[in-house]
Amino acid sequence: xxxxxxxxxxxxxxxxxxxxxxxxxxxxxxxxxxxxxxxxxxxxxxxxxxxxxxxxxxxxxxxxxxxxxxxxxxxxxxxxxxxxxxxxxxxxxxxxxxxxxxxxxxxxxxxxxxxxxxxxxxxxxxxxxxxxxxxxxxxxxxxxxxxxxxxxxxxxxxxxxxxxxxxxxxxxxxxxxxxxxxxxxxxxxxxxxxxxxxxxxxxx
Amino acid sequence: xxxxxxxxxxxxxxxxxxxxxxxxxxxxxxxxxxxxxxxxxxxxxxxxxxxxxxxxxxxxxxxxxxxxxxxxxxxxxxxxxxxxxxxxxxxxxxxxxxxxxxxxxxxxxxxxxxxxxxxxxxxxxxxxxxxxxxxxxxxxxxxxxxxxxxxxxxxxxxxxxxxxxxxxxxxxxxxxxxxxxxxxxxxxxxxxxxxxxxxxxxxx
DNA sequence: GGAGTTATTATACACCTGGATAATAGCGGC
DNA sequence: GCCGCTATTATCCAGGTGTATAATAACTCC
Numbered sequence: 001x002x003x004x005x006x007x008x009x010x011x012x013x014x015x016x017x018x019x020x021x022x023x024x025x026x027x028x029x030x031x032x033x034x035x036x037x038x039x040x041x042x043x044x045x046x047x048x049x050x051x052x053x054x055x056x057x058x059x060x061x062x063x064x065x066x067x068x069x070x071x072x073x074x075x076x077x078x079x080x081x082x083x084x085x086x087x088x089x090x091x092x093x094x095x096x097x098x099x100x101x102x103x104x105x106x107x108x109x110x111x112x113x114x115x116x117x118x119x120x121x122x123x124x125x126x127x128x129x130x131x132x133x134x135x136x137x138x139x140x141x142x143x144x145x146x147x148x149x150x151x152x153x154x155x156x157x158x159x160x161x162x163x164x165x166x167x168x169x170x171x172x173x174x175x176x177x178x179x180x181x182x183x184x185x186x187x188x189x190x191x192x193x194x195x196x197x198x199x200x201x202x203x204x
Numbered sequence: 205x206x207x208x209x210x211x212x213x214x215x216x217x218x219x220x221x222x223x224x225x226x227x228x229x230x231x232x233x234x235x236x237x238x239x240x241x242x243x244x245x246x247x248x249x250x251x252x253x254x255x256x257x258x259x260x261x262x263x264x265x266x267x268x269x270x271x272x273x274x275x276x277x278x279x280x281x282x283x284x285x286x287x288x289x290x291x292x293x294x295x296x297x298x299x300x301x302x303x304x305x306x307x308x309x310x311x312x313x314x315x316x317x318x319x320x321x322x323x324x325x326x327x328x329x330x331x332x333x334x335x336x337x338x339x340x341x342x343x344x345x346x347x348x349x350x351x352x353x354x355x356x357x358x359x360x361x362x363x364x365x366x367x368x369x370x371x372x373x374x375x376x377x378x379x380x381x382x383x384x385x386x387x388x389x390x391x392x393x394x395x396x397x398x399x400x401x402x403x404x405x406x407x408x
Numbered sequence: 409g410g411a412g413t414t415a416t417t418a419t420a421c422a423c424c425t426g427g428a429t430a431a432t433a434g435c436g437g438c
Numbered sequence: 439g440c441c442g443c444t445a446t447t448a449t450c451c452a453g454g455t456g457t458a459t460a461a462t463a464a465c466t467c468c
Contacts, residue, residue, distance in 0.1 A: 003431090003433070003447060004433095004447065004448090006433070006434075006445085006446055007434080007446095008433085008434050008435060008446075011445095026317075027320065028320070030235065031317065032235055032236035033321070035424080035426085036425080036427085037424085037425085045446075045447090046447050047426090047447095048427090048447065048449095049445075049446060050426095051426085053445095056426085056427085102320050103320075106316075106317050106319070106320045107317075109313040109316040110313075112310075112376075112380065113230075113235065113310055113311075114234050115380060116231065116232070116307075117237070117310075129377070129381065130384075158393055158396075161377070161390075161393055162393050162394075165369075165370050165371075165372075165374040165377055165393075166369050168377070169368065169369030169373030170366070170369040172373075172376075173365070176319060176329065177330060180334075181365075186365075189366050193370075193401055196401045197397055197401065199400065207417060207461085208417065208418090208463095209463075209464090210415085210417075210463075211416095212464050212465060213415085215415095218415085239454080239456085240456060241455085250418075251417095251457095252416075252418075252458090253415075253417080255458080256414090256416075260456085260457085261455095261456060261457090
């Protein structure tokens with residue numbers, strides 16, 4: 001019985017593959033289904049290799065969580081253009097694929113459920129949440145100024161908390177039960193809701 | 205070595221204890237930390253007893269999920285009084301203890317993360333979500349009529365989706381990072397936001 | 409108070425878990 | 439082409455997993 005042949009991957013690449021395989025396993029089998037062996041199978045390597053790239057399974061899980069947060073926040077916080085476009089894009093991006101899909105919410109929930117258990121994950125969560133909300137707060141500040149109704153930090157903070165809650169809530173609903181809504185319905189509801197919350201039309 | 209003495213509990217009571225112990229373990233150690241043995245220790249019995257009350261661990265988990273949903277929805281959907289009071293209470297109840305606490309959100313997230321994996325849990329989730337949203341939709345319908353601005357089912361549905369999203373989103377934020385908000389701040393933001401969304405003052 | 413019922417304990421089993429270790433295959437430098 | 443380095447594989451380990459089974463303690467009924 002001869003030994004399996006294999007490919008020596010460049011350092012960063014294999015790490016990335018392992019993290020991606022971890023996320024695949026978590027979303028498909030849940031956190032407890034994401035075993036070292038299952039992850040290795042998914043990545044097309046043997047289980048022992050995991051420990052060559054990560055100090056422990058827990059460390060790999062933490063890095064996977066960072067990857068999830070980055071995927072959820074990067075697209076939404078890097079909107080560009082004038083404030084109106086940016087606000088519109090922010091809402092639309094968060095409520096359409098690829099941000100809004102069942103895989104994302106499964107991953108998000110799996111990690112959220114561990115925030116109470118694992119202080120490392122709790123820290124990663126808080127950092128991501130605040131970055132996201134602060135980006136939204138800045139965006140709202142720009143938007144209100146652009147519309148000729150500038151608002152102070154405290155007012156923008158309250159708007160950001162509310163709109164962040166609204167968008168997060170709709171995101172979860174849409175991800176978990178997308179078939180209960182018509183195409184584009186959640187985006188439409190979100191746009192109308194944000195207009196009502198701010199008391200301003202988004203367009204023009 | 206003699207056998208442990210024990211107490212024969214009435215049927216329903218022990219089932220309830222086991223489910224409660226299951227939820228304790230999930231919230232404290234996560235889904236994968238909620239092992240049959242750990243749950244038994246928490247309930248003060250031996251592991252074998254679990255299988256005397258439930259066909260399998262999975263079945264017990266499913267029943268535990270039903271209990272969680274009941275705890276989250278019962279209080280909020282059983283508000284009483286005139287429509288104004290009911291809407292105010294609905295918002296306040298969902299954003300203050302005991303509904304809004306870190307244990308609740310940990311449990312909720314743990315199960316949500318399994319919805320994609322386990323069709324049984326998915327069915328339980330959908331049922332609970334729709335019951336909750338429909339209760340809110342009825343409440344909004346009553347509220348709008350009471351305020352002299354009656355709205356049809358489609359309009360109420362859109363309001364219910366938005367307000368449900370808002371409240372859920374704020375609930376998650378508050379549970380996960382309650383220390384980032386001042387006392388009563390989330391309730392206050394939610395009240396103001398609902399008024400803006402409906403375009404009506406809640407009071408008077 | 410003795411018999412019957414069953415909730416509960418105790419123990420065993422096959423399998424899976426994350427991690428440690430040693431052998432080896434692929435690849436870069438010379 | 440060969441050498442050295444290390445990424446990768448293959449095995450092993452102690453402990454934990456859900457579940458099955460048999461013995462027994464607690465309670466009910468008569």
